[in-house]
Amino acid sequence: MDVLVVHGGAGLWRSPSRRAKRELLAALDVGVAAFRRGSALEAVEEAVAHMENSGVFNAGVGSALNLEGVAELDASIMDGSSLRAGAVGCVRTVRNPVKLARLVMEHTDHVLLVGEGAELLASVFKLSKLPPPSRSRRAEYRRRLSELLEKPPFFMERNIELVREHGGAFLYGTVGAVALDDNGNLAAATSTGGLWLKLPGRVGDSALIGCGTYADNRGGACSATGVGEAAIRVCLAKRVVDLMLRGFSPRRACRTALREMLELVNLPNAVIAVDRRGGVAAAHTSPHLLWSYWRRGEQPRARTRGLHVS
Numbered sequence: 001m002d003v004l005v006v007h008g009g010a011g012l013w014r015s016p017s018r019r020a021k022r023e024l025l026a027a028l029d030v031g032v033a034a035f036r037r038g039s040a041l042e043a044v045e046e047a048v049a050h051m052e053n054s055g056v057f058n059a060g061v062g063s064a065l066n067l068e069g070v071a072e073l074d075a076s077i078m079d080g081s082s083l084r085a086g087a088v089g090c091v092r093t094v095r096n097p098v099k100l101a102r103l104v105m106e107h108t109d110h111v112l113l114v115g116e117g118a119e120l121l122a123s124v125f126k127l128s129k130l131p132p133p134s135r136s137r138r139a140e141y142r143r144r145l146s147e148l149l150e151k152p153p154f155f156m157e158r159n160i161e162l163v164r165e166h167g168g169a170f171l172y173g174t175v176g177a178v179a180l181d182d183n184g185n186l187a188a189a190t191s192t193g194g195l196w197l198k199l200p201g202r203v204g205d206s207a208l209i210g211c212g213t214y215a216d217n218r219g220g221a222c223s224a225t226g227v228g229e230a231a232i233r234v235c236l237a238k239r240v241v242d243l244m245l246r247g248f249s250p251r252r253a254c255r256t257a258l259r260e261m262l263e264l265v266n267l268p269n270a271v272i273a274v275d276r277r278g279g280v281a282a283a284h285t286s287p288h289l290l291w292s293y294w295r296r297g298e299q300p301r302a303r304t305r306g307l308h309v310s
């Protein structure tokens with residue numbers, strides 16, 4: 001049974017733009033078409049690459065800028081049939097970090113490459129270059145920086161507080177996908193520009209297998225979004241998959257893992273999951289999560305809420 005689930009980020013926003021919903025559903029279409037050419041792995045890679053290219057999510061072309069005003073991108077991908085995985089962190093010049101993560105998985109002995117080493121691999125394989133940030137993203141950077149500097153202390157919590165006060169797209173937009181194909185293979189992929197105004201060199205959960213991304217054919221697949229520092233501390237994606245391995249439904253696995261995380265730290269996060277029977281779930285501690293899924297015979301629609309965990 002082919003099943004594809006996609007997300008466009010845990011959100012503090014009230015309502016995502018029509019364009020974001022449209023691009024999310026277009027990513028689903030692209031991923032479903034990729035099933036026909038290949039496997040769950042193709043489907044998650046293509047769906048995530050579409051969202052990276054769209055410019056409306058915090059990934060690829062639309063990525064948040066760090067404290068120096070530079071985009072540093074993270075991504076990862078995992079094949080549940082073999083537990084092979086690839087990931088990249090802190091890449092500044094690559095348009096589609098998810099494709100680079102796939103190359104790390106397929107063409108190197110490694111799992112995670114960062115910075116210049118990852119970019120070297122991208123240039124060997126002639127991956128497309130990331131364009132410079134748009135004028136509106138540079139303006140957004142200046143606005144956020146001046147707000148942050150006006151009211152120290154200079155902590156991530158302060159940054160989140162600012163978004164709670166002013167709204168905006170701070171957490172809106174890490175992208176991810178999980179899939180199950182007709183052969184029973186599961187896959188997961190995640191990509192992000194990370195947190196606005198993060199320190200240069202910061203790597204989030206989206207680059208870390210087990211934290212932002214995990215897939216295991218025996219249990220399920222999971223992609224996470226939200227504040228990476230929280231997801232890293234509990235190995236969130238692996239926790240969700242482990243619970244499915246123990247027989248939990250995707251919904252119960254997502255809820256349990258997020259509840260456990262909330263006991264540790266109250267930050268906005270979210271997960272999507274699919275299990276080996278094709279059951280799907282989306283859950284969030286953030287007010288919203290932009291997500292959708294495709295299953296044969298069902299009409300997909302962009303959803304802004306899943307199971308809210310508090």
Ligand code: GLY
Nearest residue numbers: 194204226227228
């Ligand atoms: N979850 C994306 C990040 O924290 O980088």
